[in-house]
Amino acid sequence: MEEQKLTTPAILPGFMELLPKDQMLFNRMMDTIRKTYETFGFIPLDTPTIEKAEVLLAKSGGDTEKQIYRFQKGDNDLALRFDLTVPLARYVSQHMGELTFPFRRYHINKVFRGERPQKGRFREFYQADIDIVGFETLDIVHDAEILSVIYQTFVALGFHRFTIRINNRKVLNGFYEALGIEDKTGVLRILDKLEKIGPENVRKELGTMNLSEETIDKVMRFSEIGGTPEEVVAAVRALGANEQTEVGLSELEAVTKAMREYGVPEENFKIDLTIARGLDYYTGTVYETILNDYPSIGSVCSGGRYDELASHYTKKSLPGVGISIGLTRLFYQLREAGVLEGDKSAPTEVLVLPMTEGRGAALALASKLRESGISTEVYLNGGKMKKQFGYADKLGIPYCIVVGETEVETGRYTLKDMASGNQEMLSEEEIIAQVLQRKAQEAAKKVCGEKP
Amino acid sequence: MEEQKLTTPAILPGFMELLPKDQMLFNRMMDTIRKTYETFGFIPLDTPTIEKAEVLLAKSGGDTEKQIYRFQKGDNDLALRFDLTVPLARYVSQHMGELTFPFRRYHINKVFRGERPQKGRFREFYQADIDIVGFETLDIVHDAEILSVIYQTFVALGFHRFTIRINNRKVLNGFYEALGIEDKTGVLRILDKLEKIGPENVRKELGTMNLSEETIDKVMRFSEIGGTPEEVVAAVRALGANEQTEVGLSELEAVTKAMREYGVPEENFKIDLTIARGLDYYTGTVYETILNDYPSIGSVCSGGRYDELASHYTKKSLPGVGISIGLTRLFYQLREAGVLEGDKSAPTEVLVLPMTEGRGAALALASKLRESGISTEVYLNGGKMKKQFGYADKLGIPYCIVVGETEVETGRYTLKDMASGNQEMLSEEEIIAQVLQRKAQEAAKKVCGEKP
Numbered sequence: 009m010e011e012q013k014l015t016t017p018a019i020l021p022g023f024m025e026l027l028p029k030d031q032m033l034f035n036r037m038m039d040t041i042r043k044t045y046e047t048f049g050f051i052p053l054d055t056p057t058i059e060k061a062e063v064l065l066a067k068s069g070g071d072t073e074k075q076i077y078r079f080q081k082g083d084n085d086l087a088l089r090f091d092l093t094v095p096l097a098r099y100v101s102q103h104m105g106e107l108t109f110p111f112r113r114y115h116i117n118k119v120f121r122g123e124r125p126q127k128g129r130f131r132e133f134y135q136a137d138i139d140i141v142g143f144e145t146l147d148i149v150h151d152a153e154i155l156s157v158i159y160q161t162f163v164a165l166g167f168h169r170f171t172i173r174i175n176n177r178k179v180l181n182g183f184y185e186a187l188g189i190e191d192k193t194g195v196l197r198i199l200d201k202l203e204k205i206g207p208e209n210v211r212k213e214l215g216t217m218n219l220s221e222e223t224i225d226k227v228m229r230f231s232e233i234g235g236t237p238e239e240v241v242a243a244v245r246a247l248g249a250n251e252q253t254e255v256g257l258s259e260l261e262a263v264t265k266a267m268r269e270y271g272v273p274e275e276n277f278k279i280d281l282t283i284a285r286g287l288d289y290y291t292g293t294v295y296e297t298i299l300n301d302y303p304s305i306g307s308v309c310s311g312g313r314y315d316e317l318a319s320h321y322t323k324k325s326l327p328g329v330g331i332s333i334g335l336t337r338l339f340y341q342l343r344e345a346g347v348l349e350g351d352k353s354a355p356t357e358v359l360v361l362p363m364t365e366g367r368g369a370a371l372a373l374a375s376k377l378r379e380s381g382i383s384t385e386v387y388l389n390g391g392k393m394k395k396q397f398g399y400a401d402k403l404g405i406p407y408c409i410v411v412g413e414t415e416v417e418t419g420r421y422t423l424k425d426m427a428s429g430n431q432e433m434l435s436e437e438e439i440i441a442q443v444l445q446r447k448a449q450e451a452a453k454k455v456c457g458e459k460p
Numbered sequence: 461m462e463e464q465k466l467t468t469p470a471i472l473p474g475f476m477e478l479l480p481k482d483q484m485l486f487n488r489m490m491d492t493i494r495k496t497y498e499t500f501g502f503i504p505l506d507t508p509t510i511e512k513a514e515v516l517l518a519k520s521g522g523d524t525e526k527q528i529y530r531f532q533k534g535d536n537d538l539a540l541r542f543d544l545t546v547p548l549a550r551y552v553s554q555h556m557g558e559l560t561f562p563f564r565r566y567h568i569n570k571v572f573r574g575e576r577p578q579k580g581r582f583r584e585f586y587q588a589d590i591d592i593v594g595f596e597t598l599d600i601v602h603d604a605e606i607l608s609v610i611y612q613t614f615v616a617l618g619f620h621r622f623t624i625r626i627n628n629r630k631v632l633n634g635f636y637e638a639l640g641i642e643d644k645t646g647v648l649r650i651l652d653k654l655e656k657i658g659p660e661n662v663r664k665e666l667g668t669m670n671l672s673e674e675t676i677d678k679v680m681r682f683s684e685i686g687g688t689p690e691e692v693v694a695a696v697r698a699l700g701a702n703e704q705t706e707v708g709l710s711e712l713e714a715v716t717k718a719m720r721e722y723g724v725p726e727e728n729f730k731i732d733l734t735i736a737r738g739l740d741y742y743t744g745t746v747y748e749t750i751l752n753d754y755p756s757i758g759s760v761c762s763g764g765r766y767d768e769l770a771s772h773y774t775k776k777s778l779p780g781v782g783i784s785i786g787l788t789r790l791f792y793q794l795r796e797a798g799v800l801e802g803d804k805s806a807p808t809e810v811l812v813l814p815m816t817e818g819r820g821a822a823l824a825l826a827s828k829l830r831e832s833g834i835s836t837e838v839y840l841n842g843g844k845m846k847k848q849f850g851y852a853d854k855l856g857i858p859y860c861i862v863v864g865e866t867e868v869e870t871g872r873y874t875l876k877d878m879a880s881g882n883q884e885m886l887s888e889e890e891i892i893a894q895v896l897q898r899k900a901q902e903a904a905k906k907v908c909g910e911k912p
Contacts, residue, residue, distance in 0.1 A: 014772065014773060014774065014775070015514055015515055015518040015772055015773055016515075016773070017515065017549075017550045017551075017553040017554035017770075017773040017774070018512065018515065018550075018554060019507075019508050019511060019512070019515075019550075019554075020508070020510065020511065020512055020536060020538070023508040023510065024508070025506075025507055025508060025551070026506065027555060027558055027559075028503045028504075028505075028559070028565075031503070031504055031505060031506060032503075032504065034506070035504050046807040046835055047830045047833070047834075047835050047836070048830070048835070048836070048837065049806055049807060049808035049811075049835050049836065049837035049857075050806075050807070051480045051483070051484075051805065051806045051807065052480075052483055052484065052487050052807075053480075053483060054477075054478065054483060054486075055471075055477055056471050056472070056475040056476070056477060056584055057509065057570060057572075057584060058472065058475065058529070058540075058572070058583075058584055059471060059472065060470065060471070060472055062467055063467055063468075063469065063470065063471075066467040077510070077531070077533060077538075079529070079531030079532075080531075081529060081574050082574070084472060086472070086529075088510075097469075098469040098470075098471075099469075099477070101469040102469035102470060102471075103479060106479055107479075107480070108805070108851060108854040108855055110841060112806075112837070113480075118509060120509075120510070122533050122534070131510075132508055132509060132510055142841075147840055147841055147842075149819075149840045150840060153838075153840065160830075269819060269820045269823045269824075270823055270827075271823070271824070271827055318469075320466065320467055321466060321467055321468070321469040322466065322469070323466070353503065353560070354501055354502075354503045354564075355498040355501060355502070355503065355504075356501035359501075367601075367721060368721045371721045371722055371723070372721075372723070375722070375723055378499045378500070378612075381499070382499075383498055383499050383500070383501050384499070384500070384501065385500065385501035385564070386605075388599055388601045388602060388605065389562060389594075389597075389598075389599055390599075399560060402560040403560055405501075
């Protein structure tokens with residue numbers, strides 16, 4: 009070969025790339041989420057990564073404009089999607105006549121944001137979204153349905169101690185309006201920090217907002233309301249609810265009732281009047297989800313109700329409700345917390361090691377195992393047995409079978425359990441039964457193991 | 461709402477976006493391929509969509525430079541990957557010390573090429589690749605292993621009449637060298653058109669290349685060699701094989717022997733001396749795959765052996781062999797040919813329709829069905845029964861269950877088969893058994909139905 013200058017193999021900062029063992033874990037998480045979403049009948053959607061910049065930026069401003077990856081190619085002004093909600097709005101508007109409403113879709117794929125990189129923040133990351141979009145109307149019960157999917161998703165991942173926090177923008181808007189507060193967004197932004205900086209600092213920051221002491225008192229008292237959903241609703245009513253607040257309270261009552269019908273346990277949801285969600289487009293129910301044992305991760309799944317999903321693309325009214333899991337960040341945080349469980353670096357269940365002259369028989373046995381749905385590799389690179397078993401160990405392959413002439417003649421093979429070191433002489437059928445049994449046990453294990 | 465200017469919801473030309481029914485088909489194809497790859501123990505890999513431009517372009521030139529999506533963000537010179545092979549080379553070089561060799565990975569994801577859009581060509585499309593990368597050496601048997609995976613993949617998709625065409629660059633290089641042909645690439649490019657333009661036009665084009673009539677005769681005779689693998693090898697030897705050609709012939713013999721051990725039927729592969737594959741980096745075995753009934757689609761799966769995968773990133777020798785399915789194009793062509801079979805527009809198996817006051821019971825029944833792995837939706841938008849059944853029809857949902865007070869009291873439900881219109885009164889357990897049975901039958905069906 010000619011002498012040439014080497015290019016250093018490296019990726020950009022702020023991008024995630026995994027080694028096989030972590031990739032296997034990541035895929036198990038993603039598959040669990042996908043499977044749960046499908047169990048509720050959500051339709052898979054896939055949209056282009058690259059879209060027209062004018063379409064993606066139809067609504068945006070501020071941070072989005074700064075963070076978006078935007079570029080020219082030929083005459084086209086292009087951009088990479090920065091979330092999955094804007095493409096959904098575009099898709100539903102564009103294909104309105106060909107879709108069945110309510111349109112229930114899930115979308116799990118990468119989005120792109122050129123943020124300043126920092127620990128646990130990525131410029132390219134997976135989101136796992138579900139949304140239900142109605143045509144002109146969408147019953148409030150769907151707000152609870154979305155939550156029941158999220159509940160099942162986190163249970164399927166292996167969590168039990170998590171809390172879905174529910175609020176309603178109408179309650180907030182009505183309450184602040186009744187108090188004569190004009191800069192509601194400003195107040196909400198300060199209240200959002202309650203958990204982080206504590207009530208005293210929040211009070212201090214509210215003090216800079218040109219509000220009377222009495223108003224600040226009421227705001228603080230409102231934010232401290234807690235208890236069961238019924239207690240929270242009653243406490244807000246006791247503070248005096250105007251018409252808008254009352255609509256919001258009725259919606260919270262309807263969502264609570266439906267959550268119970270969906271069988272979501274009381275300990276997994278609560279009404280929390282302090283959450284507001286930053287995005288402007290939420291108009292009713294808003295949600296966040298906290299892992300009780302890992303509060304510092306923040307919300308792992310957020311969303312809410314928006315009355316006008318697609319108002320930048322169509323005059324038709326398309327109300328929706330949805331939620332998004334930031335999968336890459338969640339994976340990163342759970343891995344840091346040591347919550348993920350799995351030690352396979354390959355999907356392989358059985359490694360077949362052919363002795364000299366045993367290759368044909370080894371390949372035939374492997375085909376049989378694969379026909380039974382068992383992921384099987386034949387080691388084809390020779391070398392000492394120790395090296396071959398070492399290959400299985402490194403990849404976390406649970407079983408090895410050595411195939412030589414004797415095995416072919418007798419039809420019985422030695423199955424070695426790599427974890428225990430045990431060896432057993434078995435027939436093909438017995439091997440298949442044992443491997444499938446172990447595989448089923450593994451499949452029943454959750455990817456996230458909550459510490460007791 | 462304020463009056464505002466609407467943005468037309470549209471995507472860019474040359475990008476694929478599917479409606480739910482087609483998306484369901486596409487995902488079934490992708491899942492089938494993924495599952496087959498995993499059955500052979502290939503490890504999933506996922507690399508960033510955006511990489512450093514200097515890394516992606518370390519080797520390239522010509523078309524790649526022109527087609528690549530490249531842009532600046534801050535100080536970074538970025539590009540979107542245009543294939544999955546360059547990222548593999550970069551990944552293996554970068555993480556060499558942490559990987560187990562031979563490293564067997566699959567990668568199914570999108571790549572990006574700013575080509576001039578034309579029918580059946582896309583600027584953003586899925587590739588489904590497998591590669592096996594050795595450290596310093598890689599046994600020739602892996603060349604056959606890759607082909608056996610491809611054979612199983614197309615069988616799993618529903619094809620039987622397809623042909624894997626195998627050749628070896630050493631045979632070609634040796635033969636042309638022996639003839640004293642200097643511009644081998646030029647001759648190969650012309651021979652590549654044999655099927656398209658016919659032998660006479662190929663001969664004419666070869667005539668422009670400053671070759672003697674005798675040489676052209678030999679080239680044409682060589683390209684016409686056919687028959688069983690043994691006949692082809694013998695015929696090449698009869699024309700006089702130099703050392704390089706002989707090495708290539710031995711490799712073809714080894715691959716053929718292993719293909720038979722893998723159980724690939726004779727009618728599904730043949731040695732074809734006319735295929736060369738455009739890419740420079742193939743050094744030994746090369747492959748193409750043709751669907752016998754749809755030859756105009758061209759090769760649906762191509763690849764080969766490259767002795768130096770990562771020579772632009774490392775001085776270590778990393779020989780590899782692999783293959784790529786251009787999934788988006790294949791899907792598009794098969795759909796055009798009417799080969800794809802499926803009529804569901806949602807994953808849902810059962811739609812539960814609650815009568816007034818039946819919602820709680822409907823939600824409880826749906827939960828039970830989901831626990832058994834049955835994708836279930838509860839219709840929550842009321843309206844007439846006809847409209848509710850119509851929703852199931854439009855989405856291709858196979859079963860409906862109406863839940864009212866009687867059903868709750870008796871524990872027996874009417875299961876309506878939407879295709880036949882049949883209705884049966886069944887218990888929960890009977891419903892689960894029947895739906896699961898139908899689901900298993902559906903799952904056994906192939907996504908591609910070859911016309912008899």
